[in-house]
Amino acid sequence: MTESPFDVTIRVATIKKAEAFSESNKPKMVKLWLDLGDETLQSAAQLGYHHDVDELVGTQVLCATNLGSVRIAGFKSEALTVGVPGDDGNPVLVTPEKEVPTGGALY
Numbered sequence: 001m002t003e004s005p006f007d008v009t010i011r012v013a014t015i016k017k018a019e020a021f022s023e024s025n026k027p028k029m030v031k032l033w034l035d036l037g038d039e040t041l042q043s044a045a046q047l048g049y050h051h052d053v054d055e056l057v058g059t060q061v062l063c064a065t066n067l068g069s070v071r072i073a074g075f076k077s078e079a080l081t082v083g084v085p086g087d088d089g090n091p092v093l094v095t096p097e098k099e100v101p102t103g104g105a106l107y
Helices: none
Strands: 010-020 030-035 040-045 060-064 070-072 075-077 083-085 091-093
Antiparallel strands (some): 010 030, 030 040
């Protein structure tokens, strides 16, 4: 159990690697490798609608880290990268306004 009012821990991660996920059945999927400071987690997210995969490396994002993992087309997704719907209903990443320490938890 976390000390957050939520049943999930949301932390700041820095994208260390990103690549298109053509094996997935969902459109515009991207594979992400997320640095949380004390660990690296993988995440699969439908970011290709609003984000260029080649420009994601180095971006700080928010991600839920204690939800367990799922396999998507053979890729182990261990974190849920947080996004909100854009005007077209497709995901736009939630990012800190300023650079912050990697691994910090949302409060």
